[in-house]
Every structure is written in structure tokens, then in C-alpha cells.
Amino acid sequence: MSRPVLEVSDLSIAFGGLRAVDQVTFAAERHRITTVIGPNGAGKSTLFNMISGALKPLSGTVLIDGVDMTGAAPERLKGAGLSRSFQITNLFFELTVAENLRLAAQVLEPAKRALLPIRCSTRAQAKTQAMLERFELTHKRDELAGNLSHGDQRRLEIAVCLASEPKILLLDEPTQGMSHQDTADTAKLVRSLTQDVSVLLIEHDIGLVMELSDHVVVMHQGRKLAEGPPAAVRADPQVQAAYFGHA
Numbered sequence: 001m002s003r004p005v006l007e008v009s010d011l012s013i014a015f016g017g018l019r020a021v022d023q024v025t026f027a028a029e030r031h032r033i034t035t036v037i038g039p040n041g042a043g044k045s046t047l048f049n050m051i052s053g054a055l056k057p058l059s060g061t062v063l064i065d066g067v068d069m070t071g072a073a074p075e076r077l078k079g080a081g082l083s084r085s086f087q088i089t090n091l092f093f094e095l096t097v098a099e100n101l102r103l104a105a106q107v108l109e110p111a112k113r114a115l116l117p118i119r120c121s122t123r124a125q126a127k128t129q130a131m132l133e134r135f136e137l138t139h140k141r142d143e144l145a146g147n148l149s150h151g152d153q154r155r156l157e158i159a160v161c162l163a164s165e166p167k168i169l170l171l172d173e174p175t176q177g178m179s180h181q182d183t184a185d186t187a188k189l190v191r192s193l194t195q196d197v198s199v200l201l202i203e204h205d206i207g208l209v210m211e212l213s214d215h216v217v218v219m220h221q222g223r224k225l226a227e228g229p230p231a232a233v234r235a236d237p238q239v240q241a242a243y244f245g246h247a
């Protein structure tokens with residue numbers, strides 16, 4: 001088996017006296033969905049913030065593709081192939097759907113083409129077209145992103161993250177606030193992403209966790225409580241007690 005795309009070792013951070021993340025170790029395998037679950041305040045977002053460069057760890061390491069990226073700034077992490085979907089905050093609402101995608105895909109162009117007219121950005125244009133088709137947004141290509149429904153905005157956000165061809169995509173509750181139908185469509189979409197990318201997910205909906213994940217990491221009070229295939233994790237008495245409220 002090839003080396004995991006993301007390796008987190010003994011990662012810790014403290015806020016005042018609180019160890020929000022305490023010596024957490026796990027790996028995300030290539031082209032798989034790894035999901036981090038845990039009760040409110042378990043440390044999931046803080047863990048994501050350290051992996052994506054928003055917070056500097058107190059100790060521990062983060063390797064992407066075997067390269068030490070611990071504490072690197074978000075732009076450097078992006079260059080190393082890490083992309084994070086922040087709900088819909090990667091979108092420019094006043095630009096069209098196609099413009100949002102083309103802007104994100106621009107990093108695929110060689111630097112020497114940066115100052116040439118847009119029509120010369122052939123790779124970025126091809127990627128935009130491919131993303132529009134893949135995410136079923138072709139008929140909305142000229143709509144302003146700000147005018148899309150919430151579900152379409154979340155889908156466009158994921159497409160924007162993928163347009164730069166990352167190695168690993170961090171998704172934070174991709175179906176939060178969605179209708180039943182949008183949730184089902186997005187779940188299908190997330191599942192299909194593993195063709196192109198490895199996915200690290202935070203998800204609260206345990207039904208979705210079971211349906212989508214290849215590997216589940218359970219956090220509780222800053223520590224890793226358990227990890228493994230979804231069914232095994234769900235059956236773990238410690239996880240049942242901490243997360244589901246019964247043993």
C-alpha cells in the first residue's frame with residue numbers, strides 16, 4: 001500500500017490550561033474518505049485548523065505526501081496539495097459560477113502565462129468546463145454565485161476546492177443546513193470525489209458517517225478515543241458511551 005497522503009502524529013495544542021487537542025495521531029489513506037467524529041467541543045475543528053495552517057500546533061507533526069508541513073501557512077499548504085472547504089466562504093458572490101471556477105483553476109496554468117488574456121488559459125478553461133459538467137452546474141454557469149440556492153452554493157464551493165486539483169480535501173460538515181434531497185445528492189457527490197482526491201471530513205450526522213466513510217477517527221475531550229472502519233467504531237463500547245450516550 002502506498003504511503004498515506006496525510007500523516008498526523010502526536011498533534012497537540014492548548015488554549016490557556018485546556019488541551020483542546022492532545023497527542024492525536026492518525027493517517028488519511030489515498031482516495032479514501034476519513035471522517036473525524038466526536039461530541040461538541042471534542043477538538044475536531046481545532047484539529048482541522050492545525051492541519052490546514054490556521055493554528056500552529058504546540059507539538060506534533062503534519063506530513064502531506066511525506067513532507068513535513070507542520071505549522072505551514074495556508075498558502076504553502078495549498079501549494080502542497082491541501083484544500084479546505086470553509087462552508088461557502090471560498091466563493092466570490094459577485095462573480096458568476098464559471099468565473100469562480102476559472103479563478104480557482106488558474107493555478108494550473110504555468111506562471112509565464114499569468115499576464116496573457118484569459119482565452120490563453122487553456123488548462124484553466126478546460127478544468128472549468130469539466131467541473132461545470134461534473135457538478136451539474138453547466139446550465140448555471142453565467143449565474144452569480146450569490147444568487148444560487150444554498151445547496152448549489154455548497155456544491156460550487158466543493159467544485160472550486162477541486163478545481164486546483166488538490167491531493168487532499170478537508171470538508172467541514174458539507175451537508176449542514178441542507179434539505180433532505182440536497183443532503184442525499186451531496187453525499188453521493190462526496191463519495192464520488194475519491195476518484196480524484198483523498199477526503200478528510202468532519203461530520204455530525206452518524207447516518208452519513210456510516211454511509212460515506214472508509215475510516216473513522218473518534219475524538220473525545222481532545223484525545224483520540226478510537227479509530228477504524230465505521231461499523232467497528234460504532235460497535236465500540238467506549239465510543240458508544242462517549243458519543244452516543246450509552247454503553
Ligand SMILES: Nc1ncnc2c1ncn2[C@@H]1O[C@H](COP(=O)(O)OP(=O)(O)OP(=O)(O)O)[C@@H](O)[C@H]1O
Nearest residue numbers: 015016018020038039040041042043044045046047
Ligand atoms: N480559540 C480558542 N480559544 C480558546 N478555546 C478554544 C478555542 N478554540 C476552541 N477552543 C476550545 O477547544 C475545545 C475544542 O473545540 P473545537 O471547536 O475544536 O471542538 P469541536 O469538536 O469542533 O466542536 P463542535 O462539534 O461543537 O464544532 C473546546 O473546549 C473549545 O471551547
